[in-house]
Amino acid sequence: MPQIELAGKIYEVDEDGFLQELDKWNEEFAEAYASAEEIEGKLTEEHWRVINYLRDYFQQFGIAPMIRKICKDLKIDMKKLYELFPTGPAKGACKLAGLSKPTGCV
Amino acid sequence: MPQIELAGKIYEVDEDGFLQELDKWNEEFAEAYASAEEIEGKLTEEHWRVINYLRDYFQQFGIAPMIRKICKDLKIDMKKLYELFPTGPAKGACKLAGLSKPTGCV
Amino acid sequence: MERSDTPLLDELEKGQWPSFVKDMKEAARKNPMAKDLLKQLELSYKDKIGHWKHGGIVGVKGYGSGVIGRYSDRPDLFPHVQAFHTMRVNHPSGWFYKTETLRKLCDIWDKHGSGLTNMHGSTGDAILLGTTTEHLQPCFNDLSDAGFDLGGSGSALRTPSACVGPARCEWACVDSLDLCYHLTMAYQDQMHRPMFPYKFKIKISACANDCVAAIARSDLSIIGTWKDAIRINADEVRAYAENINIQKEVCDLCPTRCMEWDGNKLKIYDEDCTRCMHCINVMPKALRPGKETGASILVGGKAPIVKGALLSWVVVPFMKLEPPYDELKDLIERIQDWWDEFGKSRERLGELIQRLGMRVFLKAVGLPAVPQMVKAPRTNPYVFFWPEDLKKEEK
Amino acid sequence: MERSDTPLLDELEKGQWPSFVKDMKEAARKNPMAKDLLKQLELSYKDKIGHWKHGGIVGVKGYGSGVIGRYSDRPDLFPHVQAFHTMRVNHPSGWFYKTETLRKLCDIWDKHGSGLTNMHGSTGDAILLGTTTEHLQPCFNDLSDAGFDLGGSGSALRTPSACVGPARCEWACVDSLDLCYHLTMAYQDQMHRPMFPYKFKIKISACANDCVAAIARSDLSIIGTWKDAIRINADEVRAYAENINIQKEVCDLCPTRCMEWDGNKLKIYDEDCTRCMHCINVMPKALRPGKETGASILVGGKAPIVKGALLSWVVVPFMKLEPPYDELKDLIERIQDWWDEFGKSRERLGELIQRLGMRVFLKAVGLPAVPQMVKAPRTNPYVFFWPEDLKKEEK
Amino acid sequence: MAKTDIGPPDYKTMLPPVIERNYGKWLYHEILKPGVLMHVGESGEALYSVRAGSPRLVSTDHIREICDIAEKYCQGFLRFTSRHNIEFLLDDEDQIEPLVAELKSRGYPVGGTGHSISNIVHTQGWVHCHTPATDASGPVKALMDEIYEHFVESKLPAHVRIALACCLNMCGAVHCSDIAILGIHRTVPKTDNSRVPNVCEIPSTIASCPTGAIRGDMKNKTLTVNDEKCMYCGNCYTVCPAMPIADPENDGISIWVGGKVSNARSKPMFSKLAIPFLPNNPPRWPEVVHAVKNIIEVYASHAKKHERMGEWIERVGWERFFALTGIPFTDQHIDDFDLATETFRTSAQFKWR
C-alpha cells in the first residue's frame, strides 16, 4: 500500500491518494494535500465549509452526499465548487475531507 | 354493541361472541363460554394448552398463528383440534382465548 | 295503487331480462328475512352504500368452513336480517341436477332460511342466501340427511369445479366430472377444516376452451389436451367448405399457422399445433382432438389481491389422468405441503412461487424444468447456480 | 526461433479476422506501457482473471469526468502499467474523420500514452487506452490545443451519439448529426462536471431502424419518424417485383398487415402503418418515409444493473426537431431536474420512473398521457386518483 | 348427529339416461338456433340442450318453476352452466319447440350460445357482501335489459363475456373478461384507532396492503395510512374492520376490456382498463349501461368474424380503440403497480390514432 508523507506525518493512501485509514484524518492532512489537488495557497474558510459538510454528512449517513445536495445545502453552485476544488468534488474535496473513495455520485 | 353475561360478569362482544375489549379476558370467560362452543364439560388441560399457546402467540406477534403452526408447535393434529374445539380453531379456540376475530388463517 | 316501499328496486322489475327483484319479492311475500333483505337493499340503493357489518365467523359443528357470517348494520330497521348467514352447498360436478334433488334443497331452505339462493356462486357452490345463527346447525343436519354437504370457505380447499366435459362435450380430453368428484371426495378434510395459509382452488376444464375459466381463477388448473394428431374427417371438411371460408376462418386464425388448405384437402402439421382448439371449434364435425389424451397442469391462478392477478402457469405439460389419479394427487399434496410450509398467512400459492422463485418451487415438488413452462427464457442475467452446479475446487 | 513471452496470446494472431494481439505487439515494440500491458494480459490468460485493481479516481483540472483511472495489481511484474488510465475523447458526430484529424490524435497519444486505442468505445468516444497520472493534464492540454475535448464519465451526461443519418442515409427523418452536436455543445457542463444521481445517456437514430441502438442503451432515446404517408414510386415497386416476392417479403412481414399488392400496384393504408421501416428497407428505391418528419422521444433505456435492463419508453410520440431544438432541450431539462431532485444515488432515470410511477413523472415534467405511451392499459385495478379527480363533498 | 364429510351428491346419479349411454362418446355438436344445442354421439343418439337465462339470485319458488318445466319436458333433468344459465336436457327433438315456447311465455330468455353475449357472471354487491363499492345484481339487470338482443341472437363477431365484481377482490373471472365491470372505491379508508387494538391484527393489516401504504405501531396498537400511497383497494378493510372504506359519493364503477380465458387462437389475456370511473347511479346505472353498449357496438362494427374483443384491439391497437370508442385516455390507464414497466411502449411502432 502506498504511503504519503504530509506535514511530517505518514499516511496510508491508495494510488489515487485517498486515505486508507479514515480515522487518521486531521486538518493538517487536508491542508497539506491541498496543493496536490490544484488548490493554490492555504485552504480558505469556504474550503472548510465544504470539507466539514462532507465529513458531517459522511459521519451521519455513511455516504458522500450527491452533488446537488452539496450545492443546495451549502448554497453554492457547481462553478464555485470547481473554483474551490479544481479537480472536482469527488476527487478533490472528498480526498481532502478524508472520505472513502466515492463510487457513487459526488 | 351486544353484551354477554358470563359467570356473573358482563363482557362486550360482537355478534359472533368475540370479545371486544381484549384486556377484559380472564380464565372464567373462557370457562364460561366453552359450552357455547360445543365443548362438553369443563375445559381440560389440553384445552388450556391450546388457549395459552394462542394467547402467548398473539401477545408476541399480534396475530393468531396459522393452523399448521399450532399443530406443529403443540404436536397435535387437526382431528384432535376439532375434538377439543368442535367449532374449529378459528371460531372456537380463538374466541375462548380472547383473541381478536381472526380474518387470516386460523 | 299502494305506494311501494321499494321505488328504486321496482325500476329493476322492468325490462326483458329476468329480474332478481321479482324473485326477492316473491320470497318476501312468505319470508320475513327476505322481506327485510329487500328493504335493506332498497336503503342501499338510496344511500349508495352496503348495509352489512364487517365479517362474521359462524359455522357448524366439526367444520371450520362452509358458512359466511353476515350481520346487518341496521338491525333496528331490519331485525330479520340482523343475522343473515350464507351456506355454501357443494354442487354435484358439472351442476347436473335431478329436479327431485333440487326440490329437496328448496324445501330445506324454505324451512331454515330466506328462501333466496344463488344458483350458483362463482366458485360453484349452490349458495343458500341468508339464515340466522340458530338455524345453521339444524339446516346442516337436514342438508346432510338429504345427501348434501357444505363447500369450502376460509383458508381451505375450495369447492372444486369442472366443465360439463364428457357428459356432453365431444372435446373432453379428460373426465373432468369424475376427476372433480374424486378430488372433492378425497379432500373433504382440507375443504371443511381450513388449515392452509389461504384459500386453494381447483378447477378442471376438459379442453383448452377452458369453459370453467380454470386458468384465471384456480390455484391448480387442470386443462385437457392431447399428444397425437388432430383427427380429420376429410369429407366433413369439404362439407364445411360449402359454408365457410376455411382459409380465412380457420387456417389464417390458427395461431401457429400450421394448417394448409388447398380447396380440397386440409393438412395439419401437428408437430407445430399448440392445440388451441380453434380449428376444431369452427369445424366440430370435421375435426376432433387426438386420441392420446390427458391434461396440462397449471398452478398459481388468482384474483388481484394482494400482489396482482395471476393466470395459472404450466408446470406439467402433460399428465395422463385416470382413476385413481394417484400421480395427480401426489403432486397436489407435494404442492400443498410446500405452500403450507413456506406460505405466509393470506399468501396464495402463486404469490409464494412469485416470492421464492419457480426454481425453488420446482425443486421442492420434484418437477423437472421444461421449456413448456415459459413463454420465453429469462432476459435478466441474475442467474442462480445450485451449489451442485459448480465445479468443486480445493480451497 | 525465440521462445515467445506470450504463448497464449500468440494463438490469437492466427486466423483471418484482424488480430488485436498484432496491434498490441505493434505498439509494444515501441512503447513500454503497451509491452507491459501485453504481458499482463498474457498473465490474465494464464490465470483466467483480470489483473487490474478496483477503481481509480483521476482527472484533469476543472473536469470531474473523462478519465477512467486504472492501476495494475501486479506493479511488481508490470511497472509500466502501474497506472494505466483511459481518456475518453469525444468523437465527431457520426464518427466522421478527416485523416489529418486522426493523425493528430495518434501523435498526441504516442507522445503521452500507450499508443493503443479503441476506435471507439461503446458509448461512442475515441478511447485512448492507458497512460500515467502525470501525463493526464499534459495530454489533455495537447488534445485541447488540437481541437479535441473529453467525453463523459461518472454521474454525468455521457457523450451523446447519433447514427450516420442525413450525411449518408436516405431515411433520416431528423438531422441526427446536427442534433447530436448541438446537444453535446449545449451540455458541456453536464458532461464534464458530474452532478446527476448517475449517468445519463442520449442517443439519436434518425429512423426506426435505430442504427445506434438508442432504445436499448440511452436514458433519452430520440428516434426519427414521420406523420404523413409513405412515398411510393409505383414504377420502382414493379421493378422490385421482378426480383423479389413482394407479397411474401414485404406485405406478409408488415407488422400491421396494412399493405395490399395486387401484382401491379402497391396500396398502403397509412393510418394503420406503424412506420416500422420494413417495407422501405426491402425496397429502398420504391418507398420513402413521408415528408412530415420529426422524432419520437423515449426515455429510460439502460443495462441490467440494478433493477434489470430497460428499453426506453415512448413519452412524446412526435416532436418536430429543428434548430435550436428548444422544445427538446426544455423537455430534457425538465426531465433531468425531476430526476436530479428525486433520484437516489446510482438510480437511473428509468429506475426512478419505475419507482415513483409514470403518472408522477408525466405530471412533473408536464407531458399529457396518450395511448402511444403504452403497449396496453393497466390490467391491475390499483388505480390512483388525483385529489382533483374527485368530486369534492362537504364533510 | 348429522353425518359430516359425505361430499356432494354424486353427479352420476344426476345424469339423464341419454348422457349415461353416450358419456365420453360424443361425436360432434351443432347449434340448432340461439340457445339450442344438439350433441350427437358416436351411437348416433342426440342430446338437445336448451339454454335459458337466469338472474342467478333466485327464489326457491323460481327453482321449483324450473323443476316443473324440466319435469314436463326433460324427465326432470337439467343443469346449470358455469355462467349460471339453466340448461334443459332433452333427448326428444320434438319437445324443443314446445319447451322453448313455454320458456319464452314465462319470460325466460333462450340464447347465450355461439357468438352471443351470455349471462353476466357477477357477485353479491349490496345484497350480501361487506366490501362492495357497488351493487352486483342491479347493474347486471339494467345492462342485460339493454343488450338483451345479444343474448337471444347470435350476431356478434365472437363470444362476448361480460362479468361484474363489486370490489377489487374480484369474485369471478372478472379480470379475464371481454368486458369487466368493477366496483371501485376512490377514497382512503378511515382508520378508527380506538377499535384497532381489539378487532385488528396489526401485522396482518400491514401485510394486506399491496402498496405498503400502512404503517403500524405495535406498542400503541395503531395503524396509519399514508394517503399518497393508498389506491383504495379495500384489502385492509377485509382484514381489519376498523378501516371502513365505503364512501357513497366517491364509490363507483370502472370498465375493463379485452380479456379472455379460452386458449382458442390467442392466449388467455387479462382485461385492461378502459374507463377509470363511472358514478354509482342506482337503480339503473345509465352511465355504465351506455358505456358498455358503446364498446359493444364499436367492437361489433369493427372486429372480424371469430375475433374476440381483445384480439380485435390487439390487432388494431389501443390507440385505435380509444379513438374509435371516444373514451379519453388518462394517466390512470398507465400502469403504476409492480409490473408496470412491462406495459410501457418499448418501440417506435405505434399509430397516431
Place this chain on the structure above:
Amino acid sequence: MAKTDIGPPDYKTMLPPVIERNYGKWLYHEILKPGVLMHVGESGEALYSVRAGSPRLVSTDHIREICDIAEKYCQGFLRFTSRHNIEFLLDDEDQIEPLVAELKSRGYPVGGTGHSISNIVHTQGWVHCHTPATDASGPVKALMDEIYEHFVESKLPAHVRIALACCLNMCGAVHCSDIAILGIHRTVPKTDNSRVPNVCEIPSTIASCPTGAIRGDMKNKTLTVNDEKCMYCGNCYTVCPAMPIADPENDGISIWVGGKVSNARSKPMFSKLAIPFLPNNPPRWPEVVHAVKNIIEVYASHAKKHERMGEWIERVGWERFFALTGIPFTDQHIDDFDLATETFRTSAQFKWR
C-alpha cells in the same frame, strides 16, 4: 492553460464534399456487394462506402495505416460505424475495386453489410476493466475467425448482431443482440470486513444489490452477504472494493439469443438465456465458439428470409429452439427476478418439442 468545454471537432468539417453537397438529400441506396454500399442522391451523385472489419482495439500505427489508405483512395475521408467497423468514403466508383483489393491484401475483411454478421460489439475484458468475468477481445477474435465467412458474405436469413460484455454491467447493447455473449461470475463475493470501513460506503453497497442479499452493520462497519440470495452480479464490488468476486475456476460465459434493437417488422426485444454457463477457456474459448456457431447454423437453416433470430424463435417457439439446437433446458432458464411471472407460460398453448 488548456481551453475546456470546447466540445468535439465539428462533424461538418469532417464530411467529404460529396456528402456536403448531398447532405439530407439522399434518394436510395444499393448494396453493390458485401461491404460496398452505394448511396445515390436526388442530385444523381453517388457516394460509395467500403466497410472493413476492425478489431477495435487498435494501435496508433494501425490508425495511420487506415489513414494512408483513406488518403490514397478517399481524399482522406472515412468514418467508423456504430459497430466499430471502418468505412472508407469514396465518390469515384472506379476506386472501389482497387481499394477493396488493397484492403484484402492488407488483411482487412470487407463486408458486414446486409444479411451478414457484422462486427461483434464488445468491451474491455482483461485488457482494461476491473470487474470482468472473462476477456472481451479474445473470445471475439476467436469467434470472428470461425464465422468469418458470414462477415464477408451475406447469406444469412437476416442480420445477425453479436455482442459481448465481460460482466453484468453490459457495456454495449448486449442485452438486445441476436446473440449475446456475457461474462458471468458464479460465486459469492468474498467480503473483507477489515477494509470495509475505510473503502466502502455501507449504505451504497447495500443499495447496490439487486436481490437485497447484503446486510450492513453501520455501527461496526461491516457487510454480510446472504449466500442464498446472491446471484453473483458483482454490483457490490463495483461500489465496494472490499468485495472481490472474480474467481478463476468458476467465472465463465453465458449465451443469450433472440434480441434485437430495430423496429423493423417486430418490436425491439431483449435477448433471452440460451446457455447458462460455458467455461473460460483461453486463448480460444472453443466451447463458446462451438456453441455460437451451432446456434447460427440452426438459425440459418430454419429461419425464413428477413427473419431475425428472435423473430424466428418467436415463430417456432422456444420449445422448438431448444429441441433443434440440442441445448438443455434448465431451471436457470426460468426467470426468478422481479418480473419473472411475466415470463411464465399462462396458456395451454405450447408445443411438445
